[in-house]
Amino acid sequence: MGAYRDLLRTPGVGRxxxxxxxxRFPNGMMSLGLLLHVExxxxxxxxxxxxxAATSVGQAVAxxxxxxxxxxxxxxxxxxxxxxxxxxxxxxxALIAMPVPAYMAFGLLAGLATPPVQSAVRTIYPKMVNSRQLTPLFSLDASLQELIWVFAPVVITFVALQAGTTPxxxxxxxxxxGGCTWFIASPELGRVRIPRSRRSIGKVLAKPPVLLGTVIGFLLIGACAAVEAGVVASFGHGxxxxGIILALFAVGSLAGxxxxxxxPIGPWAMAxxxxxxxxxxxxxxVSLNAFWLGGTLVIAGIGIAPALAVIFAITxxxxxxxxxxxxxGWIGTGQLIGAAAGSAIAGFLIDGMxxxxxxxxxxxxxxxxxxxxVVWARSFPDLRGRDASPLPDTEPVPTIT
Structure with missing residues (x-):
């Protein structure tokens, strides 16, 4: 824990x-809130x-x-x-009664306009800490985001049941x-300027680590979405x-x-x-017993946040x-598509099996x-003893001859 204490002592990191x-807390509330309200x-x-679905498509595209x-x-x-x-x-x-196609249109708009906070903060991180601290910072970020998925659904469900879906x-x-205004006001957003990319959109996926991070993120979050569907199907919405078993899943990830x-992250760290x-x-x-599922999902969860940390660092x-x-942004899109695919496939299998x-x-x-x-292990960068910061942008410097 010493590495994390040092991180949080670094000026601005905790804030x-x-x-x-x-x-990002609303990201864990919006889907369930829309589901409850429209239903x-x-x-x-x-x-x-x-x-x-319209909201998810908007988020994936945006x-x-x-x-x-x-x-x-x-x-x-x-x-x-x-x-x-x-x-x-x-x-x-929330406030206007409208036909379903109009709800879909506004859901699509909300998805398209979801603030890219995750991309922004992970772009800022390398400018806030030294190279030795960057991998632990990515890991801390991946771990603490589990708090969103533990508490956000509980909050939105409680308010919807007690006060109504509109509130x-x-x-x-x-x-x-409030959260975005706090983040936008952070001094680091004024100090860090992202240079304009000279590549056409999508070319960054030609980098093997980015493509691998997108594909593995799709598979990892697809697995998590299938688990969520299975747990709900096993014990019912009410x-x-x-809730306890899914919380244990998230706690395992946080602990891991x-x-x-x-x-240190080597080529075999992800595997x-x-x-x-x-x-x-x-x-x-093996068993659908609640105690068994809780224990096995703690084990599974232990690998989730460390795997996400690898994705962020190699990218x-x-x-x-x-x-x-x-x-x-592409990695986030892969994860959103994975969540949709995992839920859909799990749903069909639940109906059949x-x-x-x-x-x-x-x-x-x-x-x-x-x-x-395993198959593409050689395409993962070896970051043991290496700086995980982004490559510098360089351009020709004019000289007088």
Missing amino acids: IIAAQLTA HITGSYGAAGLVL GPVTSRWMGVWGMRRVLTLTMLVCALAITAI ALILVVAILL GFEA GLSFGHL RRMAIVTIGLVLTT SASVKFSDTAEAY GPGGAYWAAAAFAAAGVLVS
């Missing part, structure tokens, strides 16, 4: 972590699913685009604009505005066991990130960490600084992540 977690208004989970815009117009301008548009779209859904969505808007995320996830998920297929070390925001099918899907996603990590 920027707290600000970005607050700004309450229309009486149809199918209609609510369509709105969620990730690389809005992240890249930060190198053109600056982080503060892009974050402010997207924050305001996203807040207005969610407010419209619940207004709370999402309030936290979005079962308290489901804090315990092992600071370890080892994904193997831990896979072992835990394979064990879930940072493999691209020019001007391309980092877009690279993280029962809840156990979801755990087999999760294990298959994770095992595919191990396979990719």
